[in-house]
Amino acid sequence: MVKEKIMVVEDNRPVAEFIQDTLRSSGYDVSDIVSSGEEAVKKAEQLSPDLVLMDIILEGKMDGIEASKQIRDRFNIPVIYLTGHAEENLLQRAKITEPFGYILKPFEGKELHTTIKMAIYKHKKDNELKKRMLELQDSRTAMLNVLEDVTEAREALEKSDRLKNVFIGMMSHELRTPLNVILGYVDILSTDLRSLVNEERREMFDAIVRGGERLKKLVDDIMDISQIEADQMKLYMQPIEADDLVKNCVNEIVIPARNKSLDIIEKYHGDKTHIKVDRLRFPQALGNILQNAVKYTNKGSINITTEVENNIYTITVKDTGKGIKKDFLPFIFALFRQEDEGYKRKYEGAGLGLYVSQRLFTSMGGKIDVDSDEGRGTEFVLSFPASTEKVLIVEEEKPELPDVKRHEEVKKEVERKQTVLVLEDNPANVDYIQFLLRKLQVDYVTAASGKDALECLEENSVDGMLIDISLATGMSGVEFLERVKTQDRFKNIPKIAVTAHAMKGQREEFIKTGFDDYLPKPFKLKDLRELLARTLKGYS
Template identity: 25%
Template sequence: MKGRVVIVEDEELVAQDIRYILEDAGYDVAAIFHSAEDLLESLDKLKPDTIIMDIMLEGEMDGIDAARIVRDRMDVPIIYLTAYSSDEIVRRARETEPSAYIIKPFHERDIKVNLEMALYKHEAKKNRLKLLRERTINEHLKRSIEEKEKLLRELHHRVKNNLQLIISLLSLQIMYIEDPAIDEFFRDYVNQLRSIAMIHEGAYPSSGTYIIDFNAYIRSLSSHLLNSHEKASDVSVRVMGDPAELNMDTALPLALITAELISNSLKHAFREGGGEIIIEIRRLNGRHRLIYRDNGSGLPEDVSFPDGGSFGFRMMENLAGQLGGHIEVKSSDEGVVFTFEFFEQFYVDRIT
């Protein structure tokens, strides 16, 4: 069937003639009414695809008045079929925006062509409106995303500035410290802050968040820490493994863990000369593995991970837990190996 059609015609023979024409053309004639009142009473139940309606009908309401009410209740094309063509009738009919206006006596082809065109134009209009709505929604979403990205860039910029301010304040304070132990304590915290700042410096936007090339980050971080500990000429750092592009929720804890490992090696592992640090990242099925090794002197016999060491060891274990894993340690006279498997973290909106 091509569509459901309702006929509103007070001449029974004319109504039946139209019904035969439509059914022969493949349309489903849902009902025939002789008055506008009968049409309106059954309209919501029938849900026609189009209405063919005479203007002069039985009852107190004519077809034009009925069409106005139909328009308010549903979006359906209306075809007028009438013997009246006076200027006043045409003017009133035009105000209801009919899909066609057929003058009696009609030809069979007039009914078929006008009905087909009415249905086609109505469907085309719906598609245009749908496309316009989708375009409007897409434009709104695009503007919304641009505004959020602008806000995210601004917040990102402010974080970097604030971190730099704190680093500068601590660095200035260190200049007035004479106790070597306190000096080292503050320098460790400055390095941790710098490791966070470098994450923000190297991050780039992608899909509504910020992404870090973690291999490139480790190279920059290790270079900074080597210079900070004055070990640039003695210790080499090799970064190897698979590409690792991590989001901020994952990269920040991992950055603090890596910075702590490198700092510990530079302070404790190479007391008798130079050495080598190898940092390897591997992508596994649904997770990552970080392998950190140095060829230094290994952990002292009285130091165990995490509880038997410094605050840094406990911090590393807590950060590892945030990433869904734990750190395994193997130590010998030939060096130490830290192995850590972790899962990439994704921000979850906590607002309810």
């Protein structure tokens, strides 16, 4: 597969190298790095890159805006602006050049990857439309059809792809970072103070937890959508006993249903029928269906039935809730769509769950149908081929981690308080991690940049390193790892990736890079305790 070629125009060398590393890790080919507008125009003509990442403020007489105008007019190459400036006059000048996107510094690698992907896709579609318009210009009727296609394509692109993908690219980091502090502090407070506070305060704590968990689910759904849209969703398919899998999913709605005085009526096929699915993604998809049944049913029951006929395993979820209007049924699995929209919405939600469920079911070889009428409840029918493969109980494959000594062996070593390096540039997260480490009776030294961390290691002896991946200045967490992992004195010190890059498969990527373990944000006290227990020598 041919990699897209990206040219980077950036006069700050460390920033340019960070962009280059990020692009290469995302599968792009960096054709060149240049630092001036004049050189950018010259190289664009010579190299014909697929896209140019252009800093607005550059050394030399020609700034990024003028260079972008020439590159667009002369070579028809899309440009994305990189800038740390948001002055109105600059933005107005930049707008005239019709860029394919803006990225404000500092930025995340995921945001960069998503914006580039959207820009290349949009440029490709624009070129296809222009080509079609030229080919059909002699036919008035055909031209009108093309113009209609152009209008629809642009409206769809502006309404869906551009806004959605930019939103997706920024969402993970922007929400996971504050979530780490919110959920973490709430966990500490609810554990230590629950017995001391009054009922009203306990209810407030519970509301904060629910709100935080709801935001986390939103982030997870959005990250799933980004993987689905990019055809990057990885599924680990294996034969699993179907009824047991469904029962476990139903157990998750027992308490919410009971709180609304709803009956749950279950009728299972009973045979040991197996279906070949992803054991984590299937409960997620079915869980969305079941949670909606509880959400939209105020009285009555939720019926779950499983059957096997003609080697097809069927799950039926039928509720006695509000139902769905017939004219909305065609849009039930559409992204960002809800029956009640606007200011008069009666139910919360982003309109993501059913879209994710439908795409997951079909990706696993299943089929989902829905029937409903307003005021008469809703029925979802899920169908999967019964699996004929031999069933194996296999633990999920995990990258090898360094051996951890048995507790009995550790006790023989000299007991002392452990010290860890905390490399993190977000002040709130620094405070939170320090608080947790004090609770766990672990000493710490902190640094806000890779350079400061290296200096800190010269002055302090540490037993472990907690390394944030995305740092605003200087080297990234991965670059810091490259600097320390080759030094003999740090060889046996655990190096932990602490990051908001928490999509499925990223743990394995960080382990392959050389990290010894991985702690995704948001995390709680028990998560950090378990991490230290399995990685720090002498800690238990």
